């Protein structure tokens with residue numbers, strides 16, 4: 001049966017251009033061992049990616065149901081590393097390096113049309129049933145996660161990040177849309193299209209990933225950043241789970257930088273004080289302390305994913321102490337004295 005994904009009018013190209021692309025595609029195909037996409041029967045569209053749709057499909061050879069992420073023009077690439085092909089190779093490579101981890105969507109193979117024209121590629125993955133993401137899960141509930149539910153979710157996400165970072169890779173686009181969610185509470189990180197080797201990020205013209213979840217170092221346009229950026233993002237996700245609404249909502253980059261700098265005093269004193277009086281005041285001291293560690297403004301002061309997993313919010317250590325602290329805390333302690341080294345203006349150049 002023909003493996004055709006839905007093709008919209010805007011995807012169609014003139015015949016001459018199509019022939020040229022097919023020729024170039026054949027040469028590139030020869031360099032890689034791709035599976036044949038014609039072996040898959042496309043059943044239903046289940047999501048939309050940046051370069052095409054994600055579909056539920058059946059592998060004719062095994063009868064297995066899988067998810068196929070269609071990357072239009074995925075074979076296009078240049079020797080300087082630009083173009084989609086290097087990005088697809090990176091995405092597939094990152095996923096392959098994380099194979100076997102329960103918190104990361106499992107890649108099976110990369111497929112192309114063996115005997116058909118076209119330069120599209122297809123990442124074949126395990127199908128995560130249900131079709132929900134953390135974003136849709138939050139919307140369906142219409143209420144925040146309880147602290148126990150958030151702890152369970154964050155443990156899975158931090159373990160996934162720990163594994164990813166141990167492979168030398170950063171995701172750069174963790175947000176509730178890129179977290180698949182099953183009814184039983186199981187989560188899986190997906191959307192690895194922006195993943196890249198840590199600290200080898202070229203000077204991006206603008207931050208990669210959703211602005212609302214970008215770490216300060218990404219927003220400042222630093223050319224070199226690492227796994228700490230993903231940890232910040234996970235702090236945003238944790239706050240969103242516990243508050244039921246996004247931590248940062250601004251859309252303009254400059255405004256967000258300012259918003260983040262203003263927030264810093266709240267973050268620093270978060271260990272003892274609620275984030276904004278009401279949003280997180282129901283969260284335990286240990287929970288707010290962890291949040292402050294994930295959302296440390298300076299990346300070198302931020303917890304790593306592995307350190308976060310050792311935090312007492314997860315281990316339960318000192319539970320009694322936390323309880324006592326909470327009981328004693330009728331009056332909120334005074335805010336911590338703040339320093340802003342190197343930040344004369346919110347838009348000053350970042351320290352090297």
Ligand SMILES: Nc1ncnc2c1ncn2[C@@H]1O[C@H](COP(=O)(O)OP(=O)(O)OP(=O)(O)O)[C@@H](O)[C@H]1O
Nearest residue numbers: 047048049050054067125126127128177191192193
């Ligand atoms: N393995 C899977 N099983 C079920 N649904 C999936 C799977 N992978 C992706 N999806 C669905 O497809 C949507 C888009 O997928 P994905 O996040 O990989 O694309 P994307 O957002 O364009 O990512 P990227 O920026 O990496 O290209 C997801 O939000 C999810 O709803």
